[in-house]
Amino acid sequence: MRKQEVIRIKHNMASSMRSLFSDHGRYVECFRRFLNNSTEHQCMLEFMDKQLPGIIARIGDTKSEIKILSIGGGAGEIDLQILSKVKAQYPGVHINNEVVEPSAEQITKYKELVAKTSNLENIKFAWHKETSSEYQNRVMEKKDIHKWDFIHMIQMLYYVKDIPATLKFFHSLLATNAKILIIVVSGTSGWDKLWKKYGSCLPQNDLCEYVTSSDLTQMLDSLGIKYECYDLLSNMDITDCFIDGNENGELLWDFLTETCNFTMTAPPDLKAEIMKDLQEPEFSVRIEGKVLFNNNLSFIVIEA
Template sequence: YQLCLNSLTQDHEGMLVRPPNPFLVKCLLVAVVAGEIDLEMFSQLRQKHPSITVDNQVIEPSVLVSKTADLDYIKFTWNHMTDLEFKQRVKEEKTIKKADFIHILQVLYYVKDPDATISFFQSLLSQTGKLLITLVSGTTGREILWRKYKRQLATYPGQYISMDDIKGMLDSKGISYRSYQMPSYLDISECFVEGNETAPVEMKEGVLEMLRHPDCSAETDGKIIFNNSIEALVLDPLP
C-alpha cells in the first residue's frame, strides 16, 4: 500500500510542490471490509501534505469511521448499494465524477463480471488517477486448496477468483499494470488438534494433508503457518 501511495503522490508531484489550498484528492472506495487500510493511507498522505482534503465516495460503508478521530479533512459520501447499482446511477446521472484514486478491495469475488467491473472503475479515473485492486494472490495455499476442493468449500454467495485470474484478463486485453505482493500468514495449528469439528473422513484427511503441504504452509516453532498472501495491482486510466 505504501508503494501505491508513493505512486499516487509522485504522479501529483507538480501539484504537490505548490499545492492549492486546500489540496484535494478525490477517492472512491469499493470494499467489503472495515476500511482500516484506506484510513491509514489517508493518514499517511495527510502527514506528508497537511493541507490536503479528501473527497471520499464509499460503496459499502464502514462503521470504523465512527470510531476514528481526526477525520475532519475527509468528506465521506456513503453509497448503500452494490457496484452494479452504483454503475447504473452513474449512467442515469450522465455526469462522471473523475477520481484520483480508486480502491477495489476484496470485492471481485462477489461481482458477476470482474472484467467489466474493472473497466468501469478504470473509466472513472482522472488523467493522473490510479486504480488499486486488492485480492488474494494466485500463489497462496488458499489458491491451491480451493482449486482442489472448490465444490466442498463453495459456501458463500460469490465466485472464487485470484489475482492470477485478473492478470490473465488484463493480459488478454493488453492492459498494463504494476504488481505488488503483500505476504500474509495464518496460524492454522488448531486445525490439526484432534476433537475439533470435522468433515467427512476422506475430505478431512485430504484437506489436512494439503494444508500441511509445503506449497500451502510452513512449520515454524511447532506451529503450522498457512500462506494467505495478498496481491495488489495498480492500473492507470484507460487510453
C-alpha cells in the same frame, strides 16, 4: 455395499454442507478469527508504509481537491491508513472520500471509527450502502459520472460477478495521473491451490468467486490495461485446525472452506484429504510447531 450406494450416501452427506455466506453472523466471526490468526492487516500496513507514498506521488498534482473512491471499504481501518498517506503527501489539500459498501453493519463501524479518529480535518466522507455493481448501474443510469484520483478495491473482487466489466468500468473513471489499487490473494498463495483442487467439492454459492492475482492479471492483459503487480508475504496460523474440538480451529476451517460447520458436515474422506493437504509444503510451512498457511497477497496498481 454397492459402489452406487456409497456414492449416493456421500452425495447426501455433501449436500448437507452449506455455504458460510448463508449464516452472516458466523461468517463475521470466522472473518474476525482469520484476521486474528493471520498477518493480513500487517502485510497491508507494510505496503501502505513502504509502497503507497510512491504510488500516490502524482495523483493530486495541480488539484485543489483529491477524490478517492473506496469500493468495499468495510469497517474503514485500511481506508484510514490510505487517507493518512494521501494527507501526508498533500498537506492542506481537501480530500473527498466516498465509500461503496453493501453492509450496513460495516458502514456503522466505519462511521464510529471516523468519529473517534483525530487528524481527519480537510476530509469529507460519504457512504453508499450498495455493491460495486449497484454503484455502477446507478452511475450509468443517472449519467452522473465523476472522475476519481484514487480508487481502491481491497479484498472485494471475489464478490463481483463480471470482473472484466468491473475493471473496465472503474478504469474509465480515472482522472489524470489517477490510480486504482487492487488487493487480492496471490496466485502463489495456498488459497489458489485450495480453490483449484477443492472448489468443486465445497458448497457452491452465488456470493463468492474463486479469483487470485493470476486471474486478474490475465484479465487486465486481455483488456489492454497497464498495471504493476507486487507480491507480499503473509501467513495464517492454522495450528488450531488440527486440534480436535478446538473452537478457534472449527471457525478457521469454516473460513478456509467457506462452509458453515465444515468439520461437522463434510464427508469424512473429503475432510481427511483437505486436512492432510493443508499440512503439505505447497499449502503451509511448519515453524516452531505452528502450521502457517500461505496467505500471500498481491497488490495490483492500475494506471489511468
